[in-house]
Amino acid sequence: MKILVTGSAGFIGFSFCKYLLENKKIKIIGVDNLNNYYDPKLKKERLQILKKYNSFKFYKVDICSRKKIKNLFKTNKFDFVFHFAAQAGVRYSINHPKEYIDTNVLGFFNIIENCSNYNVKRLFYASSSSIYGENKNFPLDEKEIVKPKNIYALSKKINEDISLIFNKYYKLKSTGLRFFTVYGEWGRPDMMLLKFIESFYQKKTFYLYNFGKHSRDFTYIGDVVKILYLLLNKHRSLGTNDIFNICSNKSIDLDKIIFFFKKNNIIPKIKKISIQKADIIKTHGDNSKLCKTINYKKFSDWKISLLKLIKWYRVFYKFK
Numbered sequence: 001m002k003i004l005v006t007g008s009a010g011f012i013g014f015s016f017c018k019y020l021l022e023n024k025k026i027k028i029i030g031v032d033n034l035n036n037y038y039d040p041k042l043k044k045e046r047l048q049i050l051k052k053y054n055s056f057k058f059y060k061v062d063i064c065s066r067k068k069i070k071n072l073f074k075t076n077k078f079d080f081v082f083h084f085a086a087q088a089g090v091r092y093s094i095n096h097p098k099e100y101i102d103t104n105v106l107g108f109f110n111i112i113e114n115c116s117n118y119n120v121k122r123l124f125y126a127s128s129s130s131i132y133g134e135n136k137n138f139p140l141d142e143k144e145i146v147k148p149k150n151i152y153a154l155s156k157k158i159n160e161d162i163s164l165i166f167n168k169y170y171k172l173k174s175t176g177l178r179f180f181t182v183y184g185e186w187g188r189p190d191m192m193l194l195k196f197i198e199s200f201y202q203k204k205t206f207y208l209y210n211f212g213k214h215s216r217d218f219t220y221i222g223d224v225v226k227i228l229y230l231l232l233n234k235h236r237s238l239g240t241n242d243i244f245n246i247c248s249n250k251s252i253d254l255d256k257i258i259f260f261f262k263k264n265n266i267i268p269k270i271k272k273i274s275i276q277k278a279d280i281i282k283t284h285g286d287n288s289k290l291c292k293t294i295n296y297k298k299f300s301d302w303k304i305s306l307l308k309l310i311k312w313y314r315v316f317y318k319f320k
Contacts, residue, residue: 002027004078006063006111007085009034009043011188012126012179012224014050016082019225021053028055029076032085033062037092038190045316046186063107073114080232083111083125086155089190090130090278093152104155112166112174122173122235124228125163128156129180129217129247129283138251139286142178142243150278160243167241175231175238180247180285184221184305185312192216192254193306196261197313199268206268210275212258215251215282220300223248230294238293247285248299260303266310 008030133147199206
């Protein structure tokens, strides 16, 4: 089996590749443009780990390059594609909307078009909980109306719409993955949890938006990679154009998270400020469809997972 993983130097892409390479006999081609949206050092460190495996091969490629992406599909017979490459960041999208159209829409089209042209068995692609907007019918299931409130969320909705069209007219099988606040070791430093830890160790001020009155459905990366593999194993029994919430089905108040950090001596200077206009106040997904499909029963304890994250940060950034 040969798999293409886009965004293989990113958090989810790297973690999934590492899980497969450690546990399964699968050939993986990874691509990433290694942009500087956040610390390129972290991306390069992730890649160095993956390159130790003989069954992994990496290409520095921007998914917006039609010629290079086509050549990649033409010279490799991919059985499956996991598409995680995207311009991330809800807040960043307010001032840089074009980057989201270029990468998340046009780049996605390059991937899905080639999946169709070169007979990929199934495309798995990253969507986002952000597409639900301020919908308050918690827990949100996959049938809820989506109401994107920023360009990032809109780009993900467009991806889902494009995949629907490719399934209808070109018979391409695809599975959308609506990720809810994924966290854990090797995570994105622009996300709340790592920013909070970093603020303490780097003696920076942590800016707490909306005065801390946010709630998030935090989903541990250890669960995510297992879920992705189980979905891959179940590909024959999935719908031809499926959508799944990838979430823990537990919404945790940030105040509770911060209290836990403080109990474990992670106590940065905090400045409470008003809400950022792109932010969603609460996320809480219904994972019953996912759990029933792959028979996934037990999610990681968030407190244990946060301790793992703290330990990883100390080791990676050499704090004792």
